[in-house]
Amino acid sequence: MLEAQNLMKSFGALHVTNNVSVSIKQGERRAIIGPNGAGKTTFFNLLTGELPLDEGRVLLGGQDITKLKPDGRARRGLGRSFQKNNLFDGLTVQESLTLAAVTALGKSGIFWRDPANDDEVVQRVKTTAQQIKLEQVLNTVTDNLSYGQRRQLEVGIALASRPKVLLLDEPTSGMSPEDTGGMLELLKNLTGEVTMLIIEHDMDLVYNLADQVSVLNYGQIIFEGTPEETRASEEVRRIYIGEWGEDDA
Amino acid sequence: MIKQETLRTFLAVLLVIIAVIYAVNAGYFGKEILAEILLFAILAMSLDFLAGFGGMVSLGHAALYGTGAYFYAVLTVNYGWNAPSAMAAAIFFCGIAGWIVGAATARVRGIFFIMATLAFGQMAYVYVFENRALGGDDGMSGIPRLDLSLVGIDLVDPTNFDIFLIVVAAFVFIFLMWLLKSGFGRTLVGLHRNEMRMRALGLSLLLHKAAAFAIAGGIAGLAGTLAAQHAMFVSPDYLDWKLSGLVLIIVILGGLGSLIGPVLGAAVVIILKHQISAYTEHWAFFIGVFLIIAVLAGGHGLYDLLVKLNKRARRKATKPEEVVDA
Numbered sequence: 030m031l032e033a034q035n036l037m038k039s040f041g042a043l044h045v046t047n048n049v050s051v052s053i054k055q056g057e058r059r060a061i062i063g064p065n066g067a068g069k070t071t072f073f074n075l076l077t078g079e080l081p082l083d084e085g086r087v088l089l090g091g092q093d094i095t096k097l098k099p100d101g102r103a104r105r106g107l108g109r110s111f112q113k114n115n116l117f118d119g120l121t122v123q124e125s126l127t128l129a130a131v132t133a134l135g136k137s138g139i140f141w142r143d144p145a146n147d148d149e150v151v152q153r154v155k156t157t158a159q160q161i162k163l164e165q166v167l168n169t170v171t172d173n174l175s176y177g178q179r180r181q182l183e184v185g186i187a188l189a190s191r192p193k194v195l196l197l198d199e200p201t202s203g204m205s206p207e208d209t210g211g212m213l214e215l216l217k218n219l220t221g222e223v224t225m226l227i228i229e230h231d232m233d234l235v236y237n238l239a240d241q242v243s244v245l246n247y248g249q250i251i252f253e254g255t256p257e258e259t260r261a262s263e264e265v266r267r268i269y270i271g272e273w274g275e276d277d278a
Numbered sequence: 279m280i281k282q283e284t285l286r287t288f289l290a291v292l293l294v295i296i297a298v299i300y301a302v303n304a305g306y307f308g309k310e311i312l313a314e315i316l317l318f319a320i321l322a323m324s325l326d327f328l329a330g331f332g333g334m335v336s337l338g339h340a341a342l343y344g345t346g347a348y349f350y351a352v353l354t355v356n357y358g359w360n361a362p363s364a365m366a367a368a369i370f371f372c373g374i375a376g377w378i379v380g381a382a383t384a385r386v387r388g389i390f391f392i393m394a395t396l397a398f399g400q401m402a403y404v405y406v407f408e409n410r411a412l413g414g415d416d417g418m419s420g421i422p423r424l425d426l427s428l429v430g431i432d433l434v435d436p437t438n439f440d441i442f443l444i445v446v447a448a449f450v451f452i453f454l455m456w457l458l459k460s461g462f463g464r465t466l467v468g469l470h471r472n473e474m475r476m477r478a479l480g481l482s483l484l485l486h487k488a489a490a491f492a493i494a495g496g497i498a499g500l501a502g503t504l505a506a507q508h509a510m511f512v513s514p515d516y517l518d519w520k521l522s523g524l525v526l527i528i529v530i531l532g533g534l535g536s537l538i539g540p541v542l543g544a545a546v547v548i549i550l551k552h553q554i555s556a557y558t559e560h561w562a563f564f565i566g567v568f569l570i571i572a573v574l575a576g577g578h579g580l581y582d583l584l585v586k587l588n589k590r591a592r593r594k595a596t597k598p599e600e601v602v603d604a
Contacts, residue, residue, distance in 0.1 A: 077478065103480030111478075117471045128468040131461045132479040137486065140462040147461075190479055 030055040030224045031194045036075050036085035045071045047248040058225040060235040063245035069228045073198055077109050078102045108192025112199045114179050116171045123167040126154040126189045133190030161185035177208035197227040213237055285588055286538050301440035309436040315548045316443035317505050320450050322528045322540035324497035327454050330535030332490045333470030337392045337522050338399025342495045344517030346372045346502025351418045351512045361424040365503045369496045376495020380488035403517040417513030421506050466490050531572050533579030542580050
């Protein structure tokens with residue numbers, strides 16, 4: 030579904046992404062892990078088109094999207110959430126999700142109808158709100174949500190566009206343990222149709238959610254396997270010593 | 279006592295009523311001032327749509343206004359077009375011009391955007407100023423007004439012309455309110471609030487901003503054709519950046535992003551201008567002082583002041599109920 034082929038990106042002499050290839054099947058949930066500074070965010074930005082590639086190709090559903098800008102890639106079905114909440118301040122949950130739905134349904138050019146009267150948009154907003162468990166606070170202004178709820182909305186805005194591939198940048202970043210559990214449930218409940226690539230620090234979440242794990246270190250993929258294999262890997266353990274190696278022992 | 283959305287409608291209706299009463303009862307000079315206010319109100323609504331809702335603070339808006347005025351003047355005076363076709367052509371042309379400026383500046387932000395629009399405006403100004411075929415700095419005169427004699431209205435009469443302008447201004451207000459509630463309008467506001475997110479959702483920055491600029495340009499052009507008809511004369515002053523500045527002041531003073539605020543702002547600024555002009559020619563100085571006070575007082579303009587007063591009144595009115603609820 031999503032294929033990165035030999036991605037290269039350097040900042041000066043520093044190879045931040047060094048010949049990275051990842052192939053994700055339809056319906057797969059792939060986690061990208063790695064220590065701080067491993068190049069996870071750069072890799073993510075290369076996929077979304079936020080950063081231009083030095084070399085390599087990005088394919089979505091077999092189509093080359095390397096030359097497309099972030100909005101073009103999004104229109105082809107690449108959705109993303111942000112590591113830091115990137116919401117619409119001052120708008121309610123409903124209004125925020127409506128914006129996402131209107132844009133994704135290609136109705137942002139319609140100037141003769143209020144999307145509040147458009148069944149397709151309204152239905153999309155409703156189901157998305159249920160998926161992210163915010164249907165009770167639809168009319169709450171984003172600024173007044175709890176942090177956990179804001180994280181849920183962050184994922185929800187990306188989800189409302191019904192992407193073919195959903196890229197999640199540390200969805201539980203900054204969340205309390207209880208909220209993290211809620212987020213895990215939420216992501217697990219998304220039916221198998223959506224292909225997911227997730228960058229995450231929380232290992233419990235990764236092992237519970239992902240089908241496949243890719244480990245990034247110094248800009249290179251050094252390991253790929255199931256969560257069980259990753260957990261057992263001596264090499265991965267070595268990289269992470271001091272970070273979470275002990276937790277697993 | 280009133281809800282905010284209702285407050286806007288209420289204020290709009292109130293302003294229309296006041297304007298109609300004034301148009302009928304004022305003396306000749308008063309009617310001229312009202313026409314000036316209405317022209318600025320239409321131009322200011324167009325700029326507010328662009329700047330207040332779309333986040334594109336343009337300092338070249340007068341250029342689109344002046345282009346509309348000149349386009350209308352040339353088509354009617356030099357080519358003998360009838361007024362309705364000339365108006366339609368001028369609005370269309372200004373829409374296209376707006377689209378081009380919007381597309382060219384779509385990726386430019388902040389101060390650079392202001393400078394870019396100023397540069398576009400000055401280009402148009404200099405072109406008109408230097409062009410002898412357009413009368414150069416003498417401008418053009420003998421511009422006809424729309425002929426509504428078929429429906430029994432003589433637009434040469436200042437009262438009728440004022441009422442005509444009121445109808446057009448009301449139509450522009452309703453059109454923009456309706457537009458802002460549409461998918462297009464909502465995503466435009468979304469783009470203003472969070473450009474990066476809207477792009478990540480697949481919105482084309484260039485197409486969206488250019489479309490918004492085209493609409494604002496068309497309305498500015500409409501205001502220009504009306505200004506040319508009102509004065510029956512056009513001059514390069516119509517495209518002057520100082521005029522763009524004045525409209526921006528009107529929008530900010532009235533309340534950026536409120537649509538009705540700029541209408542109020544137009545009334546206040548133009549009335550102040552004429553009142554102060556009676557005593558001193560340095561009226562702009564006092565408008566400046568007024569603007570500084572308004573910005574220091576919160577910077578959200580006259581409309582916001584009304585919203586706050588209204589909220590306070592509501593709180594007072596609902597207090598007893600809250601006690602009962604508790």
